[in-house]
Amino acid sequence: xxxxxxxxxxxxxxxxxxxxxxxxxxxxxxxxxxxxxxxxxxxxxxxxxxxxxxxxxxxxxxxxxxxxxxxxxxxxxxxxxxxxxxxxxxxxxxxxxxxxxxxxxxxxxxxxxxxxxxxxxxxxxxxxxxxxxxxxxxxxxxxxxxxxxxxxxxxxxxxxxxxxxxxxxxxxxxxxxxxxxxxxxxxxxxxxxxxxxxxxxx
Amino acid sequence: xxxxxxxxxxxxxxxxxxxxxxxxxxxxxxxxxxxxxxxxxxxxxxxxxxxxxxxxxxxxxxxxxxxxxxxxxxxxxxxxxxxxxxxxxxxxxxxxxxxxxxxxxxxxxxxxxxxxxxxxxxxxxxxxxxxxxxxxxxxxxxxxxxxxxxxxxxxxxxxxxxxxxxxxxxxxxxxxxxxxxxxxxxxxxxxxxxxxxxxxxxxxxxxxxxxxxxxxxxxxxxxxxxxxxxxxxxxxxxxxxxxxxxxxxxxxxxxxxxxxxxxxxxxxxxxxxxxxxxxxxxxxxxxxxxxxxxxxxxxxxxxxxxxxxxxxxxxxxxxxxxxxxxxxxxxxxxxxxxxxxxxxxxxxxxxxxxxxxxxxxxxxxxxxxxxxxxxxxxxxxxxxxxxxxxxxxxxxxxxxxxxxxxxxxxxxxxxxxxx
Numbered sequence: 001x002x003x004x005x006x007x008x009x010x011x012x013x014x015x016x017x018x019x020x021x022x023x024x025x026x027x028x029x030x031x032x033x034x035x036x037x038x039x040x041x042x043x044x045x046x047x048x049x050x051x052x053x054x055x056x057x058x059x060x061x062x063x064x065x066x067x068x069x070x071x072x073x074x075x076x077x078x079x080x081x082x083x084x085x086x087x088x089x090x091x092x093x094x095x096x097x098x099x100x101x102x103x104x105x106x107x108x109x110x111x112x113x114x115x116x117x118x119x120x121x122x123x124x125x126x127x128x129x130x131x132x133x134x135x136x137x138x139x140x141x142x143x144x145x146x147x148x149x150x151x152x153x154x155x156x157x158x159x160x161x162x163x164x165x166x167x168x169x170x171x172x173x174x175x176x177x178x179x180x181x182x183x184x185x186x187x188x189x190x191x192x193x194x195x196x197x198x199x200x201x202x
Numbered sequence: 203x204x205x206x207x208x209x210x211x212x213x214x215x216x217x218x219x220x221x222x223x224x225x226x227x228x229x230x231x232x233x234x235x236x237x238x239x240x241x242x243x244x245x246x247x248x249x250x251x252x253x254x255x256x257x258x259x260x261x262x263x264x265x266x267x268x269x270x271x272x273x274x275x276x277x278x279x280x281x282x283x284x285x286x287x288x289x290x291x292x293x294x295x296x297x298x299x300x301x302x303x304x305x306x307x308x309x310x311x312x313x314x315x316x317x318x319x320x321x322x323x324x325x326x327x328x329x330x331x332x333x334x335x336x337x338x339x340x341x342x343x344x345x346x347x348x349x350x351x352x353x354x355x356x357x358x359x360x361x362x363x364x365x366x367x368x369x370x371x372x373x374x375x376x377x378x379x380x381x382x383x384x385x386x387x388x389x390x391x392x393x394x395x396x397x398x399x400x401x402x403x404x405x406x407x408x409x410x411x412x413x414x415x416x417x418x419x420x421x422x423x424x425x426x427x428x429x430x431x432x433x434x435x436x437x438x439x440x441x442x443x444x445x446x447x448x449x450x451x452x453x454x455x456x457x458x459x460x461x462x463x464x465x466x467x468x469x470x471x472x473x474x475x476x477x478x479x480x481x482x483x484x485x486x487x488x489x490x491x492x493x494x495x496x497x498x499x500x501x502x503x504x505x506x507x508x509x510x511x512x513x514x515x516x517x518x519x520x521x522x523x524x525x526x527x528x529x530x531x532x533x534x535x536x537x538x539x540x541x542x543x544x545x546x547x548x549x550x551x552x553x554x555x556x557x558x559x560x561x562x563x564x565x566x567x568x569x570x571x572x573x574x575x576x577x578x579x580x581x582x583x584x585x586x587x588x589x590x591x592x593x594x595x596x597x598x599x600x601x602x603x604x605x606x607x608x609x610x611x612x613x614x615x616x617x618x619x620x621x
Contacts (some may be wrong), residue, residue: 035390038390042219077498
C-alpha cells in the first residue's frame, strides 16, 4: 500500500490566507508554537487564525508537524494540513533531511531555521529566502529550558515576528502574560528580545 | 460602522484562541453546571481537565466535581445528580461512550435533561482516537438527542443552547453535543466567551432557583421512580411519549436557535440545518460535523468556477429534520450525503444517508441520492477531495450515471490505493 495521492490545488494563500508549517521534534515545543502564533496574530488584529497540530503517538525526539493558517481579512474554513506553505519554521535542522518535510518546501516558501550557522543551499530545494536564528544557543544562554531541552517556541516565534512584521515584541509580551502569568513572563520576553534582534538571512 | 461591523468588532475584542475542548469546558462554566462527573479518555480528556482547574481555582463556586472509576459510573452518578435536581455535565469519546451505554438508556428513560459532549473518535479495533462520528451515531436509538458541531464557536454555543432545549418541560430528554476528535478538539480558533449576565438571561433558571420545571427527588415529597412496570402497565406508553417528545423537540430547537441569534448575534440556520448556496444549485451535498465547514469553502471555490453546487449542513441527527431534508432535496437534481461514520450492512449507505433515503421514499421527490463515506478514523479529508466529491455529483447530474467504483451503492471516497 502507498499513501493516498494528494493533489495540490490552487494556493489558498491566493485568497488571503497565509499558511505556516512547523517542523519539530517531540519536546521541542513546536505544537505550542503553532497555537501561540495564532494568538499573536489574532491579538495584532488578524481576522482569523487556526492552529492545527498533527497528533499521533509522539515521543521525545520523534518528528512532528503542526500548522497555522492566518488571515487578515477573512474567515478560515479549512481544517486540512498545509502542503504548500508560505513559511516553514524548522526547529531542528536535521529534519530538513527527512522527505516529509523537505518535499513540502516550495520555491516561494520562506524558511526559518534554528541554526547557529548559514545553511548549505546545495542540499536544499531551490528557494529564495532563508533566515536563521540560533534559538538553541539563546535558550541555553538564558537558561530557558524544560526537562526535555530548550524551550524553542518563544525565540523561533520572535524571529518569525521580526521577519514577517505580523506582530511585535509588545504583542508577544501581552499574550505571554495572559497565557503564562506575569511571573514567568519576564524570562520569556528577555529570550524573545534576544531572538528578535539576532535573526538574520542565512 | 454598520451594525454588523460593530458586532464583528465586539466579537473580535472578546474572543480568545481556544481549542475545541477548552471551548466546551468554558460553555459548561458559562452554563453554571452544578455537578460534573469525570473519567478521562482521549481526545475528550482536556475538557474535564480544564473544568477541574476551574473548580479547583474557585471559578465555579458551588459546583461538585466527582471523579469516578469508569464511564459507566460517570453516567450513573450524573443520572443520580440530575434526578436530585441539578444541572449536570460530562464529556466522553468513543469507547467511553460504549462503556456508558447501559446508563445512557437510563438517562433517557428517566427523562433527565443531561448534556454530554463527545469528542468523537473511531471505534476499536484497531485502536483509533481520531474523528469519526460512529460513537454518537451508535447511540441513535437511546432516546438522546444528538447534535454535531462544525466550528469551535459552535461547540460553545451549542452547549448553551442544549440546556435550554433539554430542560424544556415538553422535551425532558438528554442530549449529546458531538464534534470531531482532534480536528476540532485539539485545533485552536477564536471563540467568543459570552458575558455571564447574558448567559444567565438566556438559560432557564437553575434547579435551586424559582421557575425550574423539571421533576426532582425531594425527601419532603416522596415519590417512586424507575420501579418495575408490568407488561399491562404504562411501559409502552412511556416509550411513545419519548418518541413524541423527541419529534416535538424540533420546534423547541428552532425556537432556541432563534432566541440565541437574537441575544448573541450568531446564526445557526433554523437550528436543525443550515443551507449554504442551495438556491439555484443543480447538485447539493448533505454533510455534518467538521467536514461541513470545509465543504463551504469547496462550494465557494466550485461556484467561482461556474459549477452550480450547494450544501446542507445537518446540525441534528436526533431528532431528524426530515422536513428540511425534503425541502433541500426538492431544490436539486442530485443529492450527495457524506457520512464520517459507518452503518455496516445497511442497504442505503452510511447512517445519515440511510435516513435521507428513507425520508425521501414515497415523498414523490425524484432527486437521486448518492451515499458517500469519507474520513473514517480521522483519515484526512482535504479541500481538494471535497471539491472532487462535489464534481462527482455534478458529473452524475450531467451523465445520469452512477460513478463506477461504488461498494454496494456507496462511494467510499479517499481510500488508500492498494497495489
